[in-house]
Amino acid sequence: MNVIVWNENRHEKINPVVAEIYPDGIHGAIASFLQTEEIEVKTATLDEVEHGLTDEVLNETDVLVWWGHMAHDEVEDTVVEKVYHRVLAGMGLVVLHSAHFSKIFKKLMGTSCDLKWREVGEKERLWVVDPSHPITSGLDQWIDIEKEEMYGEHFDIPTPDQLLFISWFEGGEVFRSGATYQRGKGKIFYFRPGHETYPTYYHKEIQTVIKNGVNWVRGDNTPTPEYGNVDPLETISKNKTKEID
Amino acid sequence: MNVIVWNENRHEKINPVVAEIYPDGIHGAIASFLQTEEIEVKTATLDEVEHGLTDEVLNETDVLVWWGHMAHDEVEDTVVEKVYHRVLAGMGLVVLHSAHFSKIFKKLMGTSCDLKWREVGEKERLWVVDPSHPITSGLDQWIDIEKEEMYGEHFDIPTPDQLLFISWFEGGEVFRSGATYQRGKGKIFYFRPGHETYPTYYHKEIQTVIKNGVNWVRGDNTPTPEYGNVDPLETISKNKTKEID
Amino acid sequence: MNVIVWNENRHEKINPVVAEIYPDGIHGAIASFLQTEEIEVKTATLDEVEHGLTDEVLNETDVLVWWGHMAHDEVEDTVVEKVYHRVLAGMGLVVLHSAHFSKIFKKLMGTSCDLKWREVGEKERLWVVDPSHPITSGLDQWIDIEKEEMYGEHFDIPTPDQLLFISWFEGGEVFRSGATYQRGKGKIFYFRPGHETYPTYYHKEIQTVIKNGVNWVRGDNTPTPEYGNVDPLETISKNKTKEID
Amino acid sequence: MNVIVWNENRHEKINPVVAEIYPDGIHGAIASFLQTEEIEVKTATLDEVEHGLTDEVLNETDVLVWWGHMAHDEVEDTVVEKVYHRVLAGMGLVVLHSAHFSKIFKKLMGTSCDLKWREVGEKERLWVVDPSHPITSGLDQWIDIEKEEMYGEHFDIPTPDQLLFISWFEGGEVFRSGATYQRGKGKIFYFRPGHETYPTYYHKEIQTVIKNGVNWVRGDNTPTPEYGNVDPLETISKNKTKEID
Numbered sequence: 001m002n003v004i005v006w007n008e009n010r011h012e013k014i015n016p017v018v019a020e021i022y023p024d025g026i027h028g029a030i031a032s033f034l035q036t037e038e039i040e041v042k043t044a045t046l047d048e049v050e051h052g053l054t055d056e057v058l059n060e061t062d063v064l065v066w067w068g069h070m071a072h073d074e075v076e077d078t079v080v081e082k083v084y085h086r087v088l089a090g091m092g093l094v095v096l097h098s099a100h101f102s103k104i105f106k107k108l109m110g111t112s113c114d115l116k117w118r119e120v121g122e123k124e125r126l127w128v129v130d131p132s133h134p135i136t137s138g139l140d141q142w143i144d145i146e147k148e149e150m151y152g153e154h155f156d157i158p159t160p161d162q163l164l165f166i167s168w169f170e171g172g173e174v175f176r177s178g179a180t181y182q183r184g185k186g187k188i189f190y191f192r193p194g195h196e197t198y199p200t201y202y203h204k205e206i207q208t209v210i211k212n213g214v215n216w217v218r219g220d221n222t223p224t225p226e227y228g229n230v231d232p233l234e235t236i237s238k239n240k241t242k243e244i245d
Numbered sequence: 246m247n248v249i250v251w252n253e254n255r256h257e258k259i260n261p262v263v264a265e266i267y268p269d270g271i272h273g274a275i276a277s278f279l280q281t282e283e284i285e286v287k288t289a290t291l292d293e294v295e296h297g298l299t300d301e302v303l304n305e306t307d308v309l310v311w312w313g314h315m316a317h318d319e320v321e322d323t324v325v326e327k328v329y330h331r332v333l334a335g336m337g338l339v340v341l342h343s344a345h346f347s348k349i350f351k352k353l354m355g356t357s358c359d360l361k362w363r364e365v366g367e368k369e370r371l372w373v374v375d376p377s378h379p380i381t382s383g384l385d386q387w388i389d390i391e392k393e394e395m396y397g398e399h400f401d402i403p404t405p406d407q408l409l410f411i412s413w414f415e416g417g418e419v420f421r422s423g424a425t426y427q428r429g430k431g432k433i434f435y436f437r438p439g440h441e442t443y444p445t446y447y448h449k450e451i452q453t454v455i456k457n458g459v460n461w462v463r464g465d466n467t468p469t470p471e472y473g474n475v476d477p478l479e480t481i482s483k484n485k486t487k488e489i490d
Numbered sequence: 491m492n493v494i495v496w497n498e499n500r501h502e503k504i505n506p507v508v509a510e511i512y513p514d515g516i517h518g519a520i521a522s523f524l525q526t527e528e529i530e531v532k533t534a535t536l537d538e539v540e541h542g543l544t545d546e547v548l549n550e551t552d553v554l555v556w557w558g559h560m561a562h563d564e565v566e567d568t569v570v571e572k573v574y575h576r577v578l579a580g581m582g583l584v585v586l587h588s589a590h591f592s593k594i595f596k597k598l599m600g601t602s603c604d605l606k607w608r609e610v611g612e613k614e615r616l617w618v619v620d621p622s623h624p625i626t627s628g629l630d631q632w633i634d635i636e637k638e639e640m641y642g643e644h645f646d647i648p649t650p651d652q653l654l655f656i657s658w659f660e661g662g663e664v665f666r667s668g669a670t671y672q673r674g675k676g677k678i679f680y681f682r683p684g685h686e687t688y689p690t691y692y693h694k695e696i697q698t699v700i701k702n703g704v705n706w707v708r709g710d711n712t713p714t715p716e717y718g719n720v721d722p723l724e725t726i727s728k729n730k731t732k733e734i735d
Numbered sequence: 736m737n738v739i740v741w742n743e744n745r746h747e748k749i750n751p752v753v754a755e756i757y758p759d760g761i762h763g764a765i766a767s768f769l770q771t772e773e774i775e776v777k778t779a780t781l782d783e784v785e786h787g788l789t790d791e792v793l794n795e796t797d798v799l800v801w802w803g804h805m806a807h808d809e810v811e812d813t814v815v816e817k818v819y820h821r822v823l824a825g826m827g828l829v830v831l832h833s834a835h836f837s838k839i840f841k842k843l844m845g846t847s848c849d850l851k852w853r854e855v856g857e858k859e860r861l862w863v864v865d866p867s868h869p870i871t872s873g874l875d876q877w878i879d880i881e882k883e884e885m886y887g888e889h890f891d892i893p894t895p896d897q898l899l900f901i902s903w904f905e906g907g908e909v910f911r912s913g914a915t916y917q918r919g920k921g922k923i924f925y926f927r928p929g930h931e932t933y934p935t936y937y938h939k940e941i942q943t944v945i946k947n948g949v950n951w952v953r954g955d956n957t958p959t960p961e962y963g964n965v966d967p968l969e970t971i972s973k974n975k976t977k978e979i980d
């Protein structure tokens with residue numbers, strides 16, 4: 001399996017707090033816990049040519065993990081379009097934290113993806129609400145994160161196909177923190193945690209969820225639908241009538 | 246309730262078959278069966294200024310019914326954007342037949358909305374698969390249409406929030422013919438039948454479904470979410486600690 | 491519309507705290523705010539003959555509201571069976587609070603309907619997560635209840651057809667507090683609040699939700715499916731072959 | 736992985752047509768194509784002690800495949816109850832064809848599971864409507880079965896969590912032929928084809944679907960929820976107030 005961890009990699013360059021927590025970038029931290037014998041992980045970042053997502057790279061990618069925050073607008077529409085078509089064609093997509101506002105996620109959702117937020121370093125507790133789902137494998141009933149940014153409802157997304165986690169926040173809000181969607185042949189997993197100023201991606205259970213998510217969104221050898229004008233598979237009585245005429 | 250029936254109104258102008266079936270346009274036919282004492286129906290078409298969908302018109306519209314086919318690309322992106330925001334803000338949207346490929350529907354779905362099709366005038370039978378839903382009110386177990394265009398699976402849409410009808414086609418295909426979605430505060434109903442060369446919109450049961458659909462997508466006095474940065478509703482322990490420091 | 495508010499009416503008889511809050515019983519309190527010119531509301535309780543739910547009563551009932559807690563086991567299976575068939579036939583059902591453990595709800599869900607709970611009188615905040623749904627009409631973004639029993643995830647229910655509310659609890663839990671289901675021709679709305687020792691059913695916004703729920707679950711003139719052996723609607727080629735033989 | 740293929744095994748004993756098609760029983764035919772190096776497959780039948788489903792057997796079973804038709808009523812309620820609790824605890828369940836009317840499926844669904852049917856040996860075509868789902872892996876866009884029993888809508892099931900296949904029948908009906916559900920920690924896959932008088936379970940693509948289904952319903956190491964009375968995870972302000980008093 002080929003996985004690309006994409007990161008805009010900007011906070012890391014301008015904010016020493018972030019640089020200290022993630023010396024190899026958020027992408028580096030995520031790539032390092034995803035890498036296994038079965039999973040070949042590479043990274044790509046905003047400032048690379050074509051944001052590191054050339055046709056060649058995308059066509060070989062089974063799962064794309066996306067982190068972005070302050071530079072969503074700098075992602076070129078042509079790249080977004082290519083990623084979009086790859087997802088519909090079966091590439092898995094894991095969307096993390098502030099990438100709720102990325103162009104690719106908004107395009108795939110069809111909504112504003114807006115939400116409430118607050119950055120005071122409060123406690124987040126993610127409750128598993130679907131204990132049948134493989135993405136919850138290896139977890140306990142909930143995950144505690146001592147300090148995170150708050151995201152609160154209403155989260156303006158379509159009704160999730162599957163809702164896996166609901167977050168409780170110390171300040172009084174809740175949030176649908178883990179949700180899956182299918183789009184064409186592609187599967188998408190949105191997972192909330194991961195503000196850049198906290199060491200969330202070193203949290204073992206958060207890593208477990210992201211690993212599970214990558215495995216779950218991976219495509220299978222599912223059928224590729226053909227679209228457009230088609231001949232009938234059965235005899236049409238009206239046509240027969242015409243033939244008789 | 247204010248309803249706008251929007252139609253590109255092009256086939257009617259260039260194809261005598263369509264003009265004969267729908268002398269007042271498809272919009273005229275639909276408007277005439279929707280009009281009641283409680284429902285004020287107006288029409289709008291592609292060739293009007295701003296396609297007949299000015300801010301003034303849109304802001305007063307409770308439900309927009311959309312029919313388009315050959316000229317989707319001529320619908321201006323600025324108008325699509327305004328309709329999109331009105332839907333998220335609670336305007337109901339009924340999307341008919343070939344409007345599956347309209348800009349507004351594709352934008353709200355986040356998928357290609359592609360499908361198989363064939364135009365030989367075959368029989369379609371729409372089966373009710375959710376007999377609890379108000380949109381099926383007044384119907385029998387199924388609806389027969391003697392001659393229609395075929396639309397076949399795979400229909401590249403997100404998983405419907407509610408699947409109401411499945412079509413059987415004489416030529417061997419099936420189709421998810423009636424589906425609802427929520428987007429923001431808005432409700433959307435997609436309904437398949439209505440090819441321009443058949444008198445489908447004079448069919449009493451098809452009219453019943455569209456009437457029910459218009460009533461169902463109509464918005465209520467539901468809450469308007471606020472988004473962005475918010476203060477905590479409860480005391481944050483970490484902050485208290487800081488204050489003590 | 492005919493509505494029956496059913497209550498086991500036991501806490502009221504044995505617990506003076508409950509009797510003081512609800513002198514006419516929980517059923518009396520709910521009935522009094524549901525009653526309007528359009529809605530004829532009656533009540534029924536466990537200790538009546540057939541629990542007040544005779545065939546005659548049930549057959550005329552459009553919507554049944556159910557509250558039970560300490561005496562679920564005393565509800566006769568024959569009555570449960572009759573209510574079940576009425577729901578499948580289109581009677582609306584509103585299930586309140588501890589009725590998550592009622593025989594009828596468990597039978598309709600197919601799961602244990604178990605949950606976490608705690609009774610210390612903590613704060614509950616219900617967040618609207620689907621602002622397109624009529625049941626949220628007239629509400630603000632959230633509802634605060636100063637003192638309630640806590641119900642916490644995992645709530646062992648099937649994936650809701652529509653998830654409307656998520657509760658935040660002071661003690662650190664979350665809960666899917668408002669959920670809808672369709673079963674046959676019937677619609678069901680589960681709504682969490684309403685512990686007997688708190689005056690929750692006098693809370694204006696809670697009343698709004700229950701009123702909206704009653705209106706939403708009400709059945710329409712939807713098709714009644716026929717089941718069993720049926721003749722083909724189209725010619726079967728194999729049969730034709732046989733006829734030729 | 737331990738799989739049990741359960742079959743009532745009655746038609747095979749009394750109907751020579753069935754006995755000739757399935758000399759080792761339907762269970763034998765299914766078991767033989769499921770068996771691999773990774774999957775240990777055993778069978779169990781109605782006439783065995785406890786229907787072959789003792790506590791010992793059930794506790795070691797990862798996935799149970801169920802086929803029944805003429806003797807649903809002979810399945811003991813105690814065994815149904817045990818299977819039910821095993822599903823909620825994470826055992827996967829694949830329900831085939833006429834087992835739509837089995838006690839265990841009806842109990843897990845909460846509906847009548849009724850449908851239309853006809854037995855004239857007509858053509859069935861199963862269309863894939865979710866090409867993102869692992870259960871469709873290895874398939875083409877549709878599956879043709881030359882002769883099958885017809886099952887038609889309305890199929891009285893809850894809204895599927897995931898709808899994978901829709902069948903087209905020669906006689907004019909459609910059917911939701913492949914559907915998944917989660918119940919507690921358990922996953923369920925219902926798959927329509929497999930009437931006893933046709934060699935459907937020798938059909939390569941039908942075998943592919945059942946193999947995929949068995950793999951998909953298999954449980955993971957997901958969290959086991961605890962239910963009942965719990966202490967707060969956070970400090971409750973009201974309690975503090977009381978303590979101060």
